[in-house]
Amino acid sequence: xxxLFEHIPDATFLVDQHDLGSYQRDExxxxxxxxxxxIRPRSPKxxxxxxxxxxxxxxxxxxxxxxxxxxxxxLADQERSVLVDFAEWPQELSIDPIGxxxxxxxxxxxxxxxxxxxxxxLFYPPDPNSWMHCSFGGSLATNAGGPNACKYGxxxxxxxxxxxxxxxxxxxxxxxxxxxxxxxxxxxQLLIGSEGTLGFITKATARLLPKPKEFLTxxxxxxxxxxxxxxxxNLSRSGYKPSAIEFFDPFVLQELRNxxxxxxxxxxxxxFAIVEFDHEGCTSDLFLASCESLFSTATHFQVASDYRQRExxxxxxxxxxxxxxERYPSKISEDITIPLTRLESFFDQLERLNLDCVTYxxxxxxxxxxxxxxxxxxxxxxxxxxxxxxxxxTKQHEGSLSGEHGIGLAKKKAFAELTDPYALRxxxxxxxxxxxxxxxxxxxIF
Numbered sequence: 505x506x507x508l509f510e511h512i513p514d515a516t517f518l519v520d521q522h523d524l525g526s527y528q529r530d531e532x533x534x535x536x537x538x539x540x541x542x543i544r545p546r547s548p549k550x551x552x553x554x555x556x557x558x559x560x561x562x563x564x565x566x567x568x569x570x571x572x573x574x575x576x577x578x579l580a581d582q583e584r585s586v587l588v589d590f591a592e593w594p595q596e597l598s599i600d601p602i603g604x605x606x607x608x609x610x611x612x613x614x615x616x617x618x619x620x621x622x623x624x625x626l627f628y629p630p631d632p633n634s635w636m637h638c639s640f641g642g643s644l645a646t647n648a649g650g651p652n653a654c655k656y657g658x659x660x661x662x663x664x665x666x667x668x669x670x671x672x673x674x675x676x677x678x679x680x681x682x683x684x685x686x687x688x689x690x691x692x693q694l695l696i697g698s699e700g701t702l703g704f705i706t707k708a709t710a711r712l713l714p715k716p717k718e719f720l721t722x723x724x725x726x727x728x729x730x731x732x733x734x735x736x737x738n739l740s741r742s743g744y745k746p747s748a749i750e751f752f753d754p755f756v757l758q759e760l761r762n763x764x765x766x767x768x769x770x771x772x773x774x775x776f777a778i779v780e781f782d783h784e785g786c787t788s789d790l791f792l793a794s795c796e797s798l799f800s801t802a803t804h805f806q807v808a809s810d811y812r813q814r815e816x817x818x819x820x821x822x823x824x825x826x827x828x829x830e831r832y833p834s835k836i837s838e839d840i841t842i843p844l845t846r847l848e849s850f851f852d853q854l855e856r857l858n859l860d861c862v863t864y865x866x867x868x869x870x871x872x873x874x875x876x877x878x879x880x881x882x883x884x885x886x887x888x889x890x891x892x893x894x895x896x897x898t899k900q901h902e903g904s905l906s907g908e909h910g911i912g913l914a915k916k917k918a919f920a921e922l923t924d925p926y927a928l929r930x931x932x933x934x935x936x937x938x939x940x941x942x943x944x945x946x947x948x949i950f
Contacts, residue, residue: 512554514547516592527587528579530571531634533836533884534913536579539566542587546594551704552673554588558943559671565943567700569610569642572634574837575912577646577699577948588704590641596707599624605664605681607709610641614648617710626712629656632908633822644705647697649908651748651780651821654736654868658908660696667707668695671939681709694934699910700945702938716747716782720792721808721817724799725773729753731801732775733847736868738798739779740844747782749868750821751775756828756864760820764827767816773803777867778817824864825873834878836887838915840898841907842870850901857897859890871907892918911949919949 509517518524519541528536540563545551558565564585568578580587593611600606601624608617614635621628630643631650638648644666649658656662665679679685679692695702726732736749752760754775760768785791792807799805808814828835842850847870854861854874865873874894876887895905895918905911911919920928932950935942 509541509543512543512545512550512557514545514550515554516544516546518542518544524587527568527571527589530573530576530578532574532576532909532912532914533834534576534579536576536581536913537583537585539580539585539587540583542589544589544592546592548669548675548706551669551675551706554586555669555671555673555943558586559941562941563943564946565704566945567641567645567704569639569645570613570634570637572638573642573646573912574839574909575646575699575906575914577910577912577945578642579913581913581947590639590706593706599626599712600681601626603681604712604714605709606712607681607707608640609707610639610644610705612640614638614640614643621712622715625715627715628662628710628712630659630662633825640708641705644696644708645698645700646908646910649866649869649871651750651866651868652782653871653908654749654866655745655747655782658697660693662710663692663696663708664711665709666692666695666705669704669706671703671941671944675706679709683711697910699912699948701935701948701950703944718782718784718787719814720781720786721814722779722805723771723776723808723817724779724805725771725776725803726801727774727803728801729775729851730848732777733851733867734801735777735779735798736844736847736870739795742795742798744781744795744798745783746779746868748778748780748866750778750865751867752777752824752864753862755862756824759828759831759862760824763831764823765816765820767820778821828862828875828877832875832877832879834881836876836878836884836891838874838876838891838894838905839865839907839909840872840874840894840903840905842872842898842901842903844870846870846901846903850897850903853897854894857890857893859894861890861894866907869907870903892921895922913948916947916949 566587568589590611595612596609598607632648647659667675861874861876863872899922
């Protein structure tokens with residue numbers, strides 16, 4: 505087989521088991537198999553040759569960006585697998601300030617995408633918790649979200665055009681560098697969030713906005729968890745649209761107090777939320793006074809008075825996942841979504857299930873990060889029933905098994921059991937049509 509690699513130009517090959525070991529993990533609880541090899545392509549020629557090889561020899565191609573995914577989507581689960589690591593793919597990044605668009609290759613860190621936009625006083629909204637570390641390509645493959653998705657939407661909402669490696673071995677462009685494109689089916693949106701199962705996205709063009717000039721950031725504490733859960737609805741009914749509401753249940757807050765940064769020990773109440781507005785005029789005394797009555801059930805609320813205080817609050821949110829992972833290294837993290845009108849019922853029934861889990865996350869759009877702490881370091885298999893019960897409860901409340909992490913390997917079994925069979929068949933038929941040799945990240949999702 506190594507002789508075949510001689511026919512793949514412009515690429516680096518890793519075959520030593522020591523080098524390949526790190527590719528068995530991402531940021532999920534899933535452990536993949538050791539891939540046969542890892543290839544780091546540097547040109548379209550390399551990808552074309554790689555597709556031809558995989559189709560002829562029956563090998564799976566598993567895409568990988570920065571390995572920060574949380575569903576096992578970039579892991580091998582079959583022996584005849586080759587990891588396609590885009591770490592050496594040329595980094596291209598350009599801004600069109602007139603069209604307010606940005607074009608970047610998949611290997612560019614998302615951090616650089618956001619920084620380049622800000623350098624031109626523009627704003628690329630998607631902000632997953634891993635934005636400092638993940639790749640732009642990975643965020644496209646998983647349709648990444650983040651705290652401000654409640655106002656600005658997911659990655660898919662911002663992409664107007666992509667270049668994608670397809671089953672003929674060529675890179676095709678879908679979409680245009682413009683806003684209006686109603687010519688035929690929207691394959692751009694189909695490929696975004698497909699987790700590399702239909703093709704590999706190599707470049708994308710995104711819409712941008714003028715950078716927000718004002719931020720009002722509030723820390724609001726509650727003694728009653730139900731009052732916290734009702735906060736998004738209270739704001740919506742009164743005509744307020746925050747750019748984020750991040751919440752922390754009583755257990756998470758207690759953990760942060762016990763071992764987190766000094767700021768956490770100052771937080772009052774049993775649970776709390778970080779609420780942020782970013783529209784023009786949100787920092788005025790008049791606006792704050794107008795929404796203050798909505799916090800009447802709060803134990804305490806405070807305003808971040810300057811940039812440093814705002815950054816401290818957001819740093820607390822950003823470190824929560826890593827912090828819990830350090831304290832509970834065997835924890836299992838899920839990212840369900842519940843409609844806002846069903847949140848109170850969901851939390852009531854979740855408590856009755858007695859699942860030994862904690863929650864935090866994006867309350868404004870109902871995207872809850874439910875963490876099974878696994879204090880006794882049990883095998884993941886022993887949590888299957890608990891996780892499935894969580895997913896069943898989610899579907900009973902008209903929710904989704906994943907708000908932003910994707911299905912990958914971690915949720916594949918539950919997804920198959922709980923998804924409308926017609927929808928599942930349609931997805932598999934699309935996969936068969938676009939990837940007839942089943943080489944692109946097979947066995948993920950379906």
